[in-house]
Amino acid sequence: MLDANTPVAKAKPRIGFIGTGLIGTPMVQRLLECGLSVAVWNRTPSKAVPLVEQGATLADSPRALAAACDIVCLCLTNTAAVHDVVFGEQGIDAVLRAGQLLIDLSSIAPDTTREMAENLASTCGARWIDAPVSGGLPLARAGRLIVFAGGAADDIARAAPVFDALSQRVTHMGGHGAGQLAKSCNQMIVACNLVTIAEMLAFARKSGIDATQLPGALAGGFADSLPLQVFGSRMAAGVVTPRIGGLGTFRKDIDQVVRLAGECGAYAPMATRASEVMLEASHLESVGADPDVSRIITLFLERSASGSTSPDTL
Template identity: 45%
Template sequence: MEIGFCGPGLMGAPMIRHLLRAGHTVRVWNRTRAKAEALAAEGAQVVDAPRELATRCEAVLLCLADAPAVEETVFGAAGLLGGANPAEPLRVRWIVDHSSIPPAATRALALRAAAVSSGATDHATNQSGAGWIDAPVSGGVAGAQAGTLAVMAGGAAADVDAIKPLLAAYAARVTHMGDVGAGQTAKLCNQTIVTATIAAIAEAVSLAERSGIDAARLTEALAGGWADSVLLQTFVPRMTQSGLAPIGALRTFQKDVDTVAATAYETGTPMPVSATVQQLLRLGAAMGLGEADLSAFVDVLQTPRGGAGR
């Protein structure tokens, strides 16, 4: 399949590599062109604007920072569906959004995309517009590199079934959660659990350090017990060591938890634990830690890494 990909960042770049290894033709665009060009040596074809992808690719995948970035990439002057030229009919059949954005924004973007693309597609292919699949992922950079991501998908069942073989290049599992927006809601549930757990791990590391024991040994001490998890094994080392390569920025968690809070308000859902995590993340931002690694929860608690127990 000819595929377009917008956003070859920490997550997007390894996903693109898996698509190339699977034999797909992948055309790549990024606002910072150098990030796209870094993949050219591995077989990716760099384009100048997202619009080129819509006229040449059957599926276009997005892995972007937030809803404004998705909107600009799709509907901007040089966007996938922006500046339509009748001489260049659209080929894109599916827009697959791996970004984590609010469910309401996803639904609005999907309706807008259907309206725009239905009047600009190549009618020789009997298309009625581009199908929108919101497909946020879980598994982090390690999961993207290993090709074991979990994908939570929202959209028409036929569209999700059509793109599942494509996503299998880097996903161990694709779960259809419902209509457009349902994938984003599932991701909010995921982030609710993840952020609360990492905050609790940071508190445990802080308690260990301030009690005079080696917090780094918690991974061994708690292995196999109820507190053990992928997050525990990942973040205790990151919270007790310095100099490890970042796997994401704390501001990403803040964006997601703010969306959780907004959705909780819209649905009347009491979420006291998530509300506390939200305040921790706001405190981190106020401390200048927005660009710090996800493990910086422990820095918000002002606990030295490698402290009392060393």
Template identity: 50%
Template structure:
């Protein structure tokens, strides 16, 4: 915090525990007068390169509006979700959906293959329907073709976020059984040497022979 001055705003783009974010923000403001905005993003490397990230922010309304012109260069959408920590809670929700989605897509691809369907046609066949999503369009073709390189993101990251979701749900007394099961499956896959591999490799969980 050396060089920090009262009235400045710190924008944190990392994905952290909401409680830890609130603690650090309070300590920073107490020591320096600097205000904190937690602004995790969604959209991955392609979104960052294209400047089309979705940014979910937590912080004072006036602080978020102050940095909005700068953040507009990074993302296509900046939404203030509430006070400090709200951005991190929203990112947890985002990652719960992404992780569960990835596992369901793996189930679907494996089922289609075993039922004699050309799984490479799933993504185009479902495009535009209620089941469509960006993860479906990205992961289903990769899974169907066993194309796991280059690694675009990591199983480790999804597992970390699911563990954060589990802790947050306990703190808030909110039931998250789907994400709890997703965490178990993700941990199993990671324990088989896949932590640094792409989540498209989740298909391998379902291609194994089961009695």
């Protein structure tokens, strides 16, 4: 029998998760491992089947999911996809409740994020947190992602059951859209790093040293980075499967950075060049449709082989 001094366990929130793709799947797995009740929905239902086998519940629609959950998480490909799920013809805004949390883990436009958050608050009173992540598949699987959060501080505090399961650190960057802006800064560094890593490895191979030894040789020094150890090792060894980071996704993010830089008057020549290189790499027939970003090295290898080494020809 409970008495006044007996602690009462706080009920765990019911989590809904929309978007079980490359990064969304390990996120859901982490939530399940942490004992949370998770309902999932994905545009391609087959991608959600393994998660159902691991304990998730498959929702009939995004609206059914949102109506049955306390916190709704989104992990979708782009701004348009997020807008469609929330405000489209079958948008979840029709069933979201006042005070209900929506956590957008996608990497999308900061300006549109602010507009959608304001729209959602005015139409149904639901609370928006933009919470893009960094760390890729290895940290997603380990529940060690980095979260850049935008929104109200008390809403972010209420999202703790989700963030505790998924991340090692959550930084409150400011109001709506601030999390997305921080992710844009992250993607500037990562995209420029990936392009430089590919250039360096192609140079190493052309100059006659064993490029496969370089990630290990550089580990711990000033040139080291997580992208070097994860993607650089794959580039050097020619490993492109399984896909752990889509070239198209990086292109989308860096193109957005270039747009934002232009709009606010920031000088961003490196991001602009990275965008151009990734665009050209994605057009190579030899890399296929939306390959792993490790295939970016193909551009440098092919240009080196053909003698087209001038920056103007890249």
